[in-house]
Amino acid sequence: MTDTRKFYLDDLHPGLRFTTAEHAVDAAQIVEFARQWDPQPFHLDAEAARRTFFQGLAASGWHTAAITMRLLVTSGLPLADGIIGAGGELSWPKPTRAGDVLRVESEVLEVAPSRSRPDRGMVQMKCETMNQHGDVVQRFLPKLVVFRAPEAPPVPPR
Amino acid sequence: MTDTRKFYLDDLHPGLRFTTAEHAVDAAQIVEFARQWDPQPFHLDAEAARRTFFQGLAASGWHTAAITMRLLVTSGLPLADGIIGAGGELSWPKPTRAGDVLRVESEVLEVAPSRSRPDRGMVQMKCETMNQHGDVVQRFLPKLVVFRAPEAPPVPPR
Numbered sequence: 008m009t010d011t012r013k014f015y016l017d018d019l020h021p022g023l024r025f026t027t028a029e030h031a032v033d034a035a036q037i038v039e040f041a042r043q044w045d046p047q048p049f050h051l052d053a054e055a056a057r058r059t060f061f062q063g064l065a066a067s068g069w070h071t072a073a074i075t076m077r078l079l080v081t082s083g084l085p086l087a088d089g090i091i092g093a094g095g096e097l098s099w100p101k102p103t104r105a106g107d108v109l110r111v112e113s114e115v116l117e118v119a120p121s122r123s124r125p126d127r128g129m130v131q132m133k134c135e136t137m138n139q140h141g142d143v144v145q146r147f148l149p150k151l152v153v154f155r156a157p158e159a160p161p162v163p164p165r
Numbered sequence: 166m167t168d169t170r171k172f173y174l175d176d177l178h179p180g181l182r183f184t185t186a187e188h189a190v191d192a193a194q195i196v197e198f199a200r201q202w203d204p205q206p207f208h209l210d211a212e213a214a215r216r217t218f219f220q221g222l223a224a225s226g227w228h229t230a231a232i233t234m235r236l237l238v239t240s241g242l243p244l245a246d247g248i249i250g251a252g253g254e255l256s257w258p259k260p261t262r263a264g265d266v267l268r269v270e271s272e273v274l275e276v277a278p279s280r281s282r283p284d285r286g287m288v289q290m291k292c293e294t295m296n297q298h299g300d301v302v303q304r305f306l307p308k309l310v311v312f313r314a315p316e317a318p319p320v321p322p323r
Contacts, residue, residue: 043231043235044232044234044235045234045235045238046235046238046239047247047248048247049247059246060246060247060310060312061249068252069230069231069234072227072230073201073203073227073231076203076225077202077204080204088217088218089207089217089218090205091219092257093256093257094254094256094257095254095255095256096253096255097253097254097255098251098253099250099251099252152218154218
């Protein structure tokens with residue numbers, strides 16, 4: 008996105024798509040994240056990881072999630088009041104590996120204005136994090152709280 | 166858990182519960198995580214956060230998720246071959262705030278042995294991350310890949 012436009016609720020419609028910049032993942036990043044947040048052998052040590060389910064060093068799913076969020080915030084989902092997620096269905100069809108170059112492709116699935124709060128709505132998105140081969144390493148279907156543009160002040164009578 | 170027992174697939178059954186140790190969250194941790202992974206005003210600056218949806222500094226949902234994972238790995242879900250998640254439904258009913266003390270309460274909901282791979286199964290869990298008031302700040306319903314205990318070598322005939 009080189010576009011600097013910021014989106015409010017009424018700017019979103021099903022089928023609208025966004026793509027982030029890319030982020031290159033290496034083994035040092037995988038191990039550093041895992042040491043802090045998910046210290047399991049298959050995320051910490053390539054040799055130990057060989058004898059596990061992953062058959063080699065794999066990033067924590069939460070690392071993939073964190074990279075995804077940073078890409079969305081910094082380059083990929085320009086919501087005027089920020090990306091405010093209530094949650095959603097999350098899956099990791101394949102692990103992120105050292106050497107992967109990730110990007111996030113997002114699509115608006117549904118826009119539901121709030122009945123009780125006219126200033127906002129809930130937006131169902133699909134955010135797919137892909138590697139350089141086009142494999143999906145994370146699929147997230149978040150529900151976001153998105154606000155309407157503030158009303159322009161009334162024009163004074165002449 | 167002071168128990169050092171490690172659990173395999175056949176040790177799990179619906180209703181089995183685990184509780185982690187606790188982790189105290191402060192503003193510095195919230196800001197540090199957000200700077201790296203989710204740099205939005207409501208996660209970075211208490212003053213700016215006041216005028217947002219969160220009405221005060223709030224941890225990134227991904228920070229809550231990362232703390233949850235570390236608690237599970239280090240103190241709360243002693244699976245013999247590690248915690249290997251395929252994904253699941255994730256929600257953040259309330260934000261984590263500075264001063265919160267988090268713990269995770271997990272429950273086995275369903276154990277489904279694999280039909281094609283007799284060495285493993287899928288386990289549906291519910292993992293609720295609670296603060297010191299008992300409020301749920303994250304609910305995650307992960308599907309985990311869990312292995313059976315390796316078979317004992319056959320006893321030689323006498």
